[in-house]
Amino acid sequence: MTGQIELGLLVAQARKSFGGQLALRDVDLEVLTGEFFTLLGPSGCGKTTLLRIIAGLELPDSGRIFLGGREVTHLPAAKRQVNTVFQSYALFPHLNIFENVAFGLKARSFEPDEIKRRVGDSLDMLELTGLEKRLPHQLSGGQKQRVALARALVNEPEILLLDEPMSALDAHLRTQVQEELRRLQRRLGTTFILVTHDQDEAMVLSDRLAVMKDGQVIQTGAPRSVYSKPTNQFVAEFLGAANILPARRDGDQVVTDLGPLRLSEAPRWQEGRLAIRPERIQLEDESPGGAFNWIRARVREAVYRGESLDLWLDPGPVRVRTDSRGHLGPGDQVSLFFPPDALVALDDQPM
Amino acid sequence: MTESTGRKARKMISWRGDVRDARELRLAGLALAGPPLVWLATLLALPCAALALVALAARGPYGQIVWSFSAANFKRLLGYGLFGWSPDFLLILLRSLEVALVTTVVCVLLAYPLTFHIACRPRKARVWWLTLIIVPFWTNVVVRTYAWLLLLSPQLPPAKLAAWAGFVPPGGALYPSELAVYLGMVSTFLPFMALPLYASVERLDWDLLEAARDLYAGRWTVFRQAILPQTLPGLSVGLVMTFVPAMAMFVVSDILGGAKQMLVGNLIQLQFGQARDWPFGAMLSMALMIMTLASLALCRRRPKNL
Structure with missing residues (x-):
């Protein structure tokens, strides 16, 4: 680590509407490289739309997106070094765990040996070794989530996007998974951007978080500073x-x-x-x-x-x-x- | 609760089909499945057996069935006739297979974009689109086929355009032709493909498509890995519902195809009708049935990874 702060993601004036409804109102966002960043807000605040625009699954009506200094505003998802963990995990039900995790590498025509090695490593990292031949429906919720993480991380993305990954887990498991996720992010040093409506989760996990409401970012900062110095009533009441x-x-x-x-x-x-x-x-x-x-x-x-x-x-x-x-x-x-x-x-x- | 109402309640429950052990379950199952089994046995299995029997009989001089059994009809089907070997019947069978296959493939190619288009409409619009598919499906196939005859007639733009481009002689119609047969076949069978497929497409998990895109998949891989496995149930129903009746279709080829486009359906109709040769017609029917079942059995062997 050089200690130098790098900008991993820059969103400038992103605007998006669906059928006349503004989902994002000229949002600006800066995420640093290696940071665990959270987009926090109630449902319908535009946090998922913003995540999808970063992933390239949605194009903004106006505004620009930069990844690591390179403009990607009009690049499709497949051309961005960004991978997503979906809320539903979206594992391919007909492919076994190995094939699911290998999907992204195969699509980019990696050598079979290389695929085997990298998939093995990432299954190892997420403690999924031995489950290679299982199908997704044979796994527990927590295991499915780890497969979704492995499938995204095996591609070594610049940024990992997580769309409410904890919402399908029960409360007890959630706390455990949060800790694991935090440790994982620390170990890899990959930039994580998490979307959640759960303020505890945001507080526990994030280096910094952005509170969103009605398609706007209302306050950005470290959990401690946002919690202790809210700038408006919404943030004060939403966060605790x-x-x-x-x-x-x-x-x-x-x-x-x-x-x-x-x-x-x-x-x-x-x-x-x-x-x-x-x-x-x-x-x-x-x-x-x-x-x-x-x-x-x-x-x-x-x-x-x-x-x-x-x-x-x-x-x-x-x-x-x-x-x-x-x-x-x-x-x-x-x-x-x-x-x-x-x-x-x-x-x-x-x- | 008094004794009598208690008994009454028990009786009602058992009357409604409540079962308490495996033996009762078997009995209840047999009782429920019995009538349909009898129905199938008498109206499907028995006629099939009769058909097989007739197929091995011979035609009398006045078109009656003569019960002297031989493999003569089978030999005739293979092409051994009075004047040496000719592959006519086999070619007709082969052409029927080809027409049915091409029809099915074209229906699949049309049904995918169509069903995705409908599934992406707002809820209200979807009903209208589905109605547009179902209404012709309710119309009699003969009426619909004659409509094609009109549409392809010399006076109308499609035939005029074809004449101008030199595909048909000036003042000619677009029928009888292979193209006309395929137009008729595809328009007849598209609903059989589109409706079951739509049932699958409507319930599609779009997250999987996005996950595939997110994991660097190109268009083909997205289809192959995210769309095809999810729509396979609807697709396989559609394949059967299109291919099986398409194999036996004779109305469309009769009206739009002329004598050159004879299919096995027409040939069978001919044997039972004008030719009054029931035994050979029965043999042809058996051949059609076996070919259809064989094709379906081939289809059932799922490719790996699906």
């Missing part, structure tokens, strides 16, 4: 839970329905909204007199979640996530501390 507080600026503090609050970074607006994560609000029985950002509240409802205890508080409603060993219940009086650095001023204006 958030308390949204309408607020008005007053000197060096802001006034909310809960009272005056201080922020470590002053908002750029006169009137707008603040966001704070439920787990960042600190809970004490007694408040120190006179200090700022302390608020007295009463528990309205307590929801036990195993790993945490969620409290809905009056005034508010404010949601606080606290240690599940606590025994607070409806009617209890508490004091809340809002750390100034946990309060984020959202950029978007109230509708």
